[in-house]
Amino acid sequence: MKEIPVTSLQRLPIYLNYLKSLDEQDNPGTYISSKIIAEALNMGEVLVRKDLAYTSAVGKTRVGYVRRELIDAIEDYLGCNSKKNAVIFGAGGLGRALLAYSGFKNYGINIVCAFETDPKRCGRLSGKPILEYKYAKPGIEQSGAKLAIIATPASSAQEVADLLVECGIKAILNFAPILLNVPDTCKVRNMDVAANLAILSSYLD
């Protein structure tokens, strides 16, 4: 599978929301063209077609996409119906914000719970449990989660990553500002907030 750029992936839920919003209007029509989508969302038509080409949707010349099929193709691509489970490590400010964040469900990702070493931070938040770190291994195994988010301080991130690999986690979104050392069987994406802000700040000079 050709890897989709983050920027394209980020636009798919925007197309989806727009296409679904048409359902609420009277008689939205069977077909919808990339031109109509582009105009409604203030984007370029070529960009829209390129983004949608990552999904299985196929547009027809002149009429465009069957709207209902396009919705299904985007939902399918985003895995909206797949219900993939994910766990969070660290329930400090960032971990708590992520646990409460509702945007994951747009991509079919279900945050099961968070794990935390400080018992005082354990409990429930937004209806989701924050469990003690010592329960991480059985917790991950029971949930069947293959995705994890590391939102711990840098000093404990590698230890957490080692545990995750041991528990069969296959992909890690890492917010800790360190490089994790994991085997090739586990993918890592780094979300270093400060580094991203620094790149922006370099434009100011």
Next chain:
Amino acid sequence: MKEIPVTSLQRLPIYLNYLKSLDEQDNPGTYISSKIIAEALNMGEVLVRKDLAYTSAVGKTRVGYVRRELIDAIEDYLGCNSKKNAVIFGAGGLGRALLAYSGFKNYGINIVCAFETDPKRCGRLSGKPILEYKYAKPGIEQSGAKLAIIATPASSAQEVADLLVECGIKAILNFAPILLNVPDTCKVRNMDVAANLAILSSYLD
């Protein structure tokens, strides 16, 4: 200036921390080679040299870099001494986590304050003020901030972006899961957490 990849930029503070840690040891030596750095940090030597080439540091054949000059070059590149001011919009879970985060100072970025529409969330956190949204315009002007972080819900992010452009903000780190419409004079980097997790989850199939 050639734009540095995020992955390279993220490694610069790691090199810096390592080089500085040598100061605490006895007799660290005048020179340090990319080979020594690579071995100490468990990285490839070519990668280290490539990363360091973004800075003004120049290595000599066989001996490597003057350690003190390399530290200065990395600090200079990261703008550690520049003290760029930034403001945060939104003091929900994510905004509060960012306000309390100490990692920005590694890149010479000083978070001045946060702005928030809900008066109940206003006050102080980690010694930094959370001010009411209505004070955003004079607040930004007084601080001279050119950088901003949007950590509001998607529904208010565009309104905030419009205000930021009006106040002379030149670069925005956007956590809201929408595409911001701003003029070319203002740079935007999107940090869509859910989209990044979704990309990772696509590796699981």
